[in-house]
Amino acid sequence: MNAQDGHTEKGFSVTGTAPAPSGGAVSDGDPGRGRDPECGHHHGYLADKDGYLKRLRRIEGQVRGLQRMVDDEQYCIDILTQVSATTRALQSVALTLLDEHLSTCVVRAARAGGDEAEIRLAEASDAIARLVRS
């Protein structure tokens, strides 16, 4: 839960070069600090990290609201309406994330060319397919 002590327990693919993504802080210039271990750059979404956290906390609130509705034995149709609203809120976060991912990581990879571009495009397409089918 602590962004400070860095990405160590992440599991997936830390960078090859970064000595240590130490402080959660984003600082440009210093290569490897707070950078995307995947595409070697800042994530697009970091520009509005607070915005995402705010939206996700609101969605967490919606899910807790659903628990209260079930606990209060409210009418199923009313619960279903709230589930649909929560799903839409999640999809909307996903679409914003994807939009920023395309504008940053994918654009960067396209310019870099080669394998990097192919890998980023393939994983973006897979993510889009998962969103469309979920």
Next chain:
Amino acid sequence: MNAQDGHTEKGFSVTGTAPAPSGGAVSDGDPGRGRDPECGHHHGYLADKDGYLKRLRRIEGQVRGLQRMVDDEQYCIDILTQVSATTRALQSVALTLLDEHLSTCVVRAARAGGDEAEIRLAEASDAIARLVRS
């Protein structure tokens, strides 16, 4: 959180203690206690209220996990994968709820006939349309 003293402030709602959904009507025991003010009977989902609460708490955990991922500045594609998984979990709760709603409230309304049946069917169709489009 008290389902006992039931739902008086809800607003729309038919009675809970309706005289008699005559035809093949389902009538069970103690009228009015823990009953659906909408369809005058126990909600289908009450049979497995704990199951729903467990699933919703797991989904709440997934949403908190998403916040950690953003806070840790993890890779967008990995976040998107988790958003899709969360969305699917929510849809799956919705489908189970809907299934039980059809087997209980809608079946009861179908047997009662008249306006009751039409109202329940119309609202179920609307809920399905919202799910399909969300």
Next chain:
Amino acid sequence: MNAQDGHTEKGFSVTGTAPAPSGGAVSDGDPGRGRDPECGHHHGYLADKDGYLKRLRRIEGQVRGLQRMVDDEQYCIDILTQVSATTRALQSVALTLLDEHLSTCVVRAARAGGDEAEIRLAEASDAIARLVRS
């Protein structure tokens, strides 16, 4: 396309003029003529068969339009816009069909009770899940 002289070239699923939907089939009144071999009654959608055919022919036209767009090498984004419109039109037909199915077959089965009700509800739930996930 004459529904009267029934279904001969269909392939799957029984005839309309079947002398006897033998198995567990439900038959009431005049067995078999224009009746649902599944639930023993006219399908809900028959009331507006022409409406459905008109909508499906329009969708067929949209799909042919997509072929022309590809053949004319039009811009991918414009083609994608038309694919989304076609998908939505198909979903809308599905939602209307489902709505009428619930109001007719499922209501009838609910009144009949027993296995019949359970079977119809289970297959309606499955159809809803397929729609939500497609």
Next chain:
Amino acid sequence: MNAQDGHTEKGFSVTGTAPAPSGGAVSDGDPGRGRDPECGHHHGYLADKDGYLKRLRRIEGQVRGLQRMVDDEQYCIDILTQVSATTRALQSVALTLLDEHLSTCVVRAARAGGDEAEIRLAEASDAIARLVRS
């Protein structure tokens, strides 16, 4: 209409270190012949135009099959199953188109930079949103 000549330089495999597609305007060779009026190049999907046409003709066949099912008054649930299959086939065409659009037009625009890149990214994001929501 001529898919013959060209496509040799497709993919994003190319350069990466390209000197500079300087002005936002992309123009190569013979402007206007079988070229994308939008992004000034062959569309990605042209490489497999026949594949798309084949898939779309199969989908057209599915839609005509739906008309026959309605005309034959088949069981609603069976029709719904076919509608879901048709919707999935359309979505699958859309995902392939989008994938190729990202690998060609969007990659090209990313390299060109400037307004061109922004416009292509914005319209790709909009198309993705329409797919996710349809």
